[in-house]
Amino acid sequence: MKENIYNLSFSELKSFFIGLEEKTFRADQLWNWLYVKGINEFSGLNNISKNIINKINDKYYLSELKVSKTLLSKDGTRKWLFELEDGKEIETVYIPDKNRGTICVSSQVGCSLACSFCHTGTMKFSRNLRTSEILGQVIYVKNFLKDWNKNSDKKKITNIVFMGMGEPLLNYDNVIKSINVLTDEKGLAFSKRKVTLSTSGVVPRILDFKEDSDVNLAVSFHAAFDEVRNILVPINKKWSIDHLLEVLKEYSKKKKHKRITFEYVMLEGINDSINDAKELVKLIKPFKAKINLIPFNPWPGSNYNASSPNQVNIFKKFILEEGKLLATVRLPRGDDVLAACGQLKSF
């Protein structure tokens, strides 16, 4: 059976050509076609002989993800529902901004972690995405936006966040492989400073991640007390706040230059009091960190209410002024089409 070529790392592609007894620069040529020029069929490879193209074709195929639905928010955010080869569905979001464009990619079909504020968490976990399905989301959006411009100042997609469906660190190998392709300077060349992986706190994998990758780390923190975090982010029952912070200290020791983003969804009466803010500051203080406050984006059937804008401001002010920590409030984007944070769930 043929394999999707987007599943291959550069070294695997090189081995393929070695196996054919071809020169390894063929791998560089094909990599360039795939990830710099953005071809969508092998027949367009005009610097590679017909004979070699046939051999590539015998083993691999090249295809775009299939869209089953697309929604456009009034703020320009666009959400796609993709149907995968086995009929499973995932969502991808593109968020355009003044000087940048961000793709929020999914890493799993569904999610096993059931965070209680998250729409995806109400779906059952189905399977991990393959590397080709993770990269396929970015490639689809690049094709859609005609974003294969070599001039990096003109790129419409500048940032990638692993914050869509799924827990990326539970699909570790494929996510790390995808990140390596995304940030490969001879290919898609996304800056490592502009790629962010967000985890709910898969403690052992954070230790691996600090060795294996140099992209940014965000943590879905959401509560400063275990009793509350156990409910909002149930993986906390396995790896408590103390345990999580301990490995984050290890991470910070290794990645001294990196700032960890702590994501904190603001839920009325649940985690938005000054007492919560005080404890949060105490916990985060030892880190080079930023706290990203996320106004809750409701979804059908959700059990929580968003904190009022006033309460979000009071909370933020406390962190900034009393805590002397960096804090920002994330602007809800695409919430009218359920494309905002925590709202993704196969339409």
Ligand code: SF4
């Ligand atoms: S927040 Fe992330 S880890 Fe938690 S249920 Fe949603 S997708 Fe899964």
